[in-house]
Amino acid sequence: MAVPRFWREIQSRYNLIGTKCGNCGKVDFPPRAVCPACGRKSIGKMQRLRLGGKGTVVTYTVIHDAPAQFEMQKPYVMGIIEMDEGVRLTSQLIDVKPEDVRIGMKVQATFRKLGEEGAAGVIHYGYKFRPAG
Amino acid sequence: MRDVAVIGVGATEFGELWDRSFRDLGIEAGLKAIQDAKVRSEDIDAVYIGNMSAGKFIDQEHVSALVADYAGLADMHLPTVRVEGGGACGAIALLQGRLAIASGMHDIVVVGGAEKMTDVGEVQAAEILSSTADQEWESVFGATFAGLYAMIARRHMHEFGTTREQMAAVAVKNHKNGALNPEAQFQKEISVETVLQAPWVAEPLGLFDCAPLSDGAAAVVLCEAQKARKFTDAPIRIAGSGQASDFLALHDRRDLTTMDATVVAGKRAFHEARLQPKDIQVAEVHDNFTISEILAIEDLRFIEKGKGGPATAEGLTALNGKISVNTSGGLKARGQPVGATGVAQAVEIVKQLRGEAGKRQVIGARRGLTHTLGGTGATAVVHIFERGD
Amino acid sequence: MKSGIVSYGAYIPRYRIRPKDIGTVWGADGEAMGRGLNIRAKSVPGPDEDVITISVEAARACMAKVDIDPTEIGAIYVGSESHPYAVKPTATIVAEAIGSAPVMTAADFEFACKAGTAAIQTTMGLTLSKMMKYGLAIGSDTSQGAPGDALEYSASAGGAALLIGIDRVIAEIAHTVSYTTDTPDFWRREGQRYPSHGGRFTGEPAYFKHVTNCAQLLFKRVGTTAEDYDYAVFHQPNGKFPVRAAKQLGFKEAQIDTGLCVRDIGNTYSGAIMVGLCAILDEAEAGDRIFAVGYGSGAGSDGFDLTVTDEIAKIRRNATPTTKQMIENHVFVDYATYAKYRGKILMREA
Numbered sequence: 057m058a059v060p061r062f063w064r065e066i067q068s069r070y071n072l073i074g075t076k077c078g079n080c081g082k083v084d085f086p087p088r089a090v091c092p093a094c095g096r097k098s099i100g101k102m103q104r105l106r107l108g109g110k111g112t113v114v115t116y117t118v119i120h121d122a123p124a125q126f127e128m129q130k131p132y133v134m135g136i137i138e139m140d141e142g143v144r145l146t147s148q149l150i151d152v153k154p155e156d157v158r159i160g161m162k163v164q165a166t167f168r169k170l171g172e173e174g175a176a177g178v179i180h181y182g183y184k185f186r187p188a189g
Numbered sequence: 190m191r192d193v194a195v196i197g198v199g200a201t202e203f204g205e206l207w208d209r210s211f212r213d214l215g216i217e218a219g220l221k222a223i224q225d226a227k228v229r230s231e232d233i234d235a236v237y238i239g240n241m242s243a244g245k246f247i248d249q250e251h252v253s254a255l256v257a258d259y260a261g262l263a264d265m266h267l268p269t270v271r272v273e274g275g276g277a278c279g280a281i282a283l284l285q286g287r288l289a290i291a292s293g294m295h296d297i298v299v300v301g302g303a304e305k306m307t308d309v310g311e312v313q314a315a316e317i318l319s320s321t322a323d324q325e326w327e328s329v330f331g332a333t334f335a336g337l338y339a340m341i342a343r344r345h346m347h348e349f350g351t352t353r354e355q356m357a358a359v360a361v362k363n364h365k366n367g368a369l370n371p372e373a374q375f376q377k378e379i380s381v382e383t384v385l386q387a388p389w390v391a392e393p394l395g396l397f398d399c400a401p402l403s404d405g406a407a408a409v410v411l412c413e414a415q416k417a418r419k420f421t422d423a424p425i426r427i428a429g430s431g432q433a434s435d436f437l438a439l440h441d442r443r444d445l446t447t448m449d450a451t452v453v454a455g456k457r458a459f460h461e462a463r464l465q466p467k468d469i470q471v472a473e474v475h476d477n478f479t480i481s482e483i484l485a486i487e488d489l490r491f492i493e494k495g496k497g498g499p500a501t502a503e504g505l506t507a508l509n510g511k512i513s514v515n516t517s518g519g520l521k522a523r524g525q526p527v528g529a530t531g532v533a534q535a536v537e538i539v540k541q542l543r544g545e546a547g548k549r550q551v552i553g554a555r556r557g558l559t560h561t562l563g564g565t566g567a568t569a570v571v572h573i574f575e576r577g578d
Numbered sequence: 579m580k581s582g583i584v585s586y587g588a589y590i591p592r593y594r595i596r597p598k599d600i601g602t603v604w605g606a607d608g609e610a611m612g613r614g615l616n617i618r619a620k621s622v623p624g625p626d627e628d629v630i631t632i633s634v635e636a637a638r639a640c641m642a643k644v645d646i647d648p649t650e651i652g653a654i655y656v657g658s659e660s661h662p663y664a665v666k667p668t669a670t671i672v673a674e675a676i677g678s679a680p681v682m683t684a685a686d687f688e689f690a691c692k693a694g695t696a697a698i699q700t701t702m703g704l705t706l707s708k709m710m711k712y713g714l715a716i717g718s719d720t721s722q723g724a725p726g727d728a729l730e731y732s733a734s735a736g737g738a739a740l741l742i743g744i745d746r747v748i749a750e751i752a753h754t755v756s757y758t759t760d761t762p763d764f765w766r767r768e769g770q771r772y773p774s775h776g777g778r779f780t781g782e783p784a785y786f787k788h789v790t791n792c793a794q795l796l797f798k799r800v801g802t803t804a805e806d807y808d809y810a811v812f813h814q815p816n817g818k819f820p821v822r823a824a825k826q827l828g829f830k831e832a833q834i835d836t837g838l839c840v841r842d843i844g845n846t847y848s849g850a851i852m853v854g855l856c857a858i859l860d861e862a863e864a865g866d867r868i869f870a871v872g873y874g875s876g877a878g879s880d881g882f883d884l885t886v887t888d889e890i891a892k893i894r895r896n897a898t899p900t901t902k903q904m905i906e907n908h909v910f911v912d913y914a915t916y917a918k919y920r921g922k923i924l925m926r927e928a
Binding site: 066067070071128129150151166167168169170179181184189 | 592626628635674919
Binding site: 065086092114115116117118119120121122123124125126131132134135136137144145146147148154159170171180182183184 | 312315316319323325326327328329330331332333335336337339340341343344347388389390391392393394436438439440441445
């Protein structure tokens with residue numbers, strides 16, 4: 057099925073591996089081959105970087121109309137998080153009541169189940185964020 | 190580059206059209222447009238079809254050949270092109286059709302857009318719509334399409350104080366316009382209370398903040414401007430077009446409350462047309478969610494940044510207001526068969542500029558604009574139309 | 579040269595359910611059941627948690643306390659009776675998630691509640707023999723009890739990871755002994771959703787026989803009695819068995835109190851004794867002696883004599899929430915939510 061497609065992203069999904077541009081220092085997540093700011097100058101200079109896992113909530117929503125994979129968790133909170141390294145990503149916010157989520161909240165990455173390809177299929181894991189202790 | 194004009198338009202009604210297939214819809218709109226243009230099959234040089242996801246909705250790819258075939262054009266062996274670009278595909282198809290004529294390659298081109306969204310269940314349809322977001326880094330993590338726009342709305346509320354009531358005003362206005370449009374999916378007015386009390390989809394967006402899933406098709410016939418006079422007394426010229434792209438994932442955008450692609454596409458279109466936002470009397474913008482219309486009227490510079498909510502609530506964008514926005518009812522009330530959207534918006538503008546918009550006519554409409562988005566704003570297309578007198 | 583614990587980490591899911599709320603649904607006096615088991619609440623995993631996520635969180639908590647290169651971990655073993663896959667080891671996912679892959683070995687263990695301690699013994703051997711610098715032994719479970727069964731009041735979720743080595747040891751394992759027999763007290767056949775058990779047979783001929791025999795073997799091997807230890811921790815299927823076993827062996831309540839986490843989180847099966855050990859290590863001081871005897875149905879006990887070293891002051895014990903903090907960070911749910919999260923509701927087939 058989609059086995060290789062998910063397997064390929066394990067390093068980024070488990071360990072928040074991104075890239076840092078060797079030319080301008082900008083951090084991207086997931087990894088990029090070309091820095092959006094530097095273009096050609098960055099080719100061959102993108103360095104692997106593991107994000108620290110800490111960030112701030114920039115915006116969020118509480119999702120009620122859920123896709124099949126998320127039926128068990130609805131309503132659930134999704135947010136755009138700006139990591140301390142400057143790059144932003146989209147992830148679920150957990151271990152928090154929807155009414156307690158705020159723009160500007162500090163959060164940190166955890167390891168959770170993202171979904172599965174049915175009862176007999178591969179299980180997908182990755183990052184979700186909880187309020188920073 | 191040669192000038193291009195619209196000489197014929199046609200559209201199906203939009204809605205849950207159980208008895209009509211994708212083929213039925215495409216043909217119906219196409220034939221209406223061709224008849225409206227009074228062209229013959231032999232006059233047509235090429236066909237462009239905007240369709241987002243027939244492969245996922247009905248397991249059918251290669252719809253370009255399919256539609257030309259069922260329109261009775263197979264024997265003519267025309268070049269047919271299917272264009273994809275998320276929700277913007279119809280508008281991109283229009284631009285491609287225009288370029289084909291402007292370049293001198295063709296004289297008369299039919300541009301259609303169609304989508305059949307109700308043959309799959311709603312949950313699956315919503316997931317298919319989400320495929321225009323970033324699959325690996327947004328959808329996989331649980332971000333639905335509505336969820337992404339909800340996050341835009343939340344940020345806009347945070348930065349500018351936009352309220353749910355102001356967003357609701359978009360839906361109320363568009364339903365009011367839709368009630369005057371016999372082809373609209375919803376022809377009933379609604380109140381702000383109805384919008385505010387609707388069940389949540391993704392907070393702060395409720396059911397009535399979201400355009401529906403729809404079946405439908407629309408088509409236009411484009412013709413080189415000089416030749417157009419042979420077919421119609423009221424050719425509507427495409428005065429300017431602009432298309433732009435942006436980072437696919439919402440979290441990579443420069444500013445969550447501005448769609449840079451809309452800003453750039455709009456500037457390109459206005460620049461080509463040698464016009465300003467104030468020159469436009471009527472606009473069809475991409476209101477897949479209420480917040481999208483608020484961003485669009487700001488990013489197209491009809492309204493100052495941040496003031497889109499109050500402007501709508503105050504009626505500036507109502508029918509025959511300062512600028513009439515979404516007189517067709519918009520995606521919200523007229524309906525949203527994704528591939529058809531960009532073309533259907535053009536159909537509405539052309540009717541307005543011809544004076545054929547009936548009860549929803551904008552008085553003195555001479556210049557109109559369409560704005561269409563792909564994904565959460567990774568693509569934007571703007572066309573400006575002008576009455577040719 | 580001895581091997582021992584170099585670092586440790588536990589993870590306990592946030593959700594809890596009280597015995598009273600389980601009893602209400604099944605027409606039983608849940609509060610009385612709770613009192614009888616000496617369990618006030620049990621932990622419940624969220625719908626996006628499983629043994630793999632719990633093992634990763636425990637392993638990460640373990641690594642966070644020390645500055646050790648994860649590529650120096652030569653083996654990772656995860657013991658559980660609720661691995662998400664029957665075939666495809668939890669251990670490989672943990673390995674990727676803590677950055678120790680690919681030059682290392684891994685496998686999953688099963689021995690009811692003592693699969694984690696079996697992993698400790700294995701990694702002791704691997705590090706003592708200098709085959710590798712460190713080994714990671716994890717015990718973790720999201721165990722299930724059949725609806726309405728006595729086990730439903732105690733079967734819970736949690737896990738702990740122990741980094742084993744011979745260098746920078748914070749708690750030296752001077753001796754380990756085991757006592758193993760073929761005793762069918764509690765089992766689960768392949769494909770069955772819930773385990774089965776022998777009722778009262780799980781007491782004397784199973785838990786007590788193995789724990790007591792193993793403990794006495796350990797006393798003899800080390801040359802100690804209960805008084806020589808500052809802490810004792812036993813496998814804890816409920817809050818009664820370990821208390822009785824401890825008393826029989828001569829331990830005082832104060833010695834077993836810290837490690838008796840079952841009272842607030844239930845029986846985390848393969849995680850149970852290891853989580854108890856983590857709670858002890860959170861507060862232990864150099865020189866403290868710890869007596870640990872686990873138990874797994876089927877049946878067997880692994881016993882350990884540990885001595886805390888000076889190194890314990892050098893690790894960052896507060897790098898992540900302590901065991902106590904995790905126990906106290908709780909959200910209570912009702913039976914319906916519990917059943918939903920535990921997959922006990924018959925869903926429509928996908």
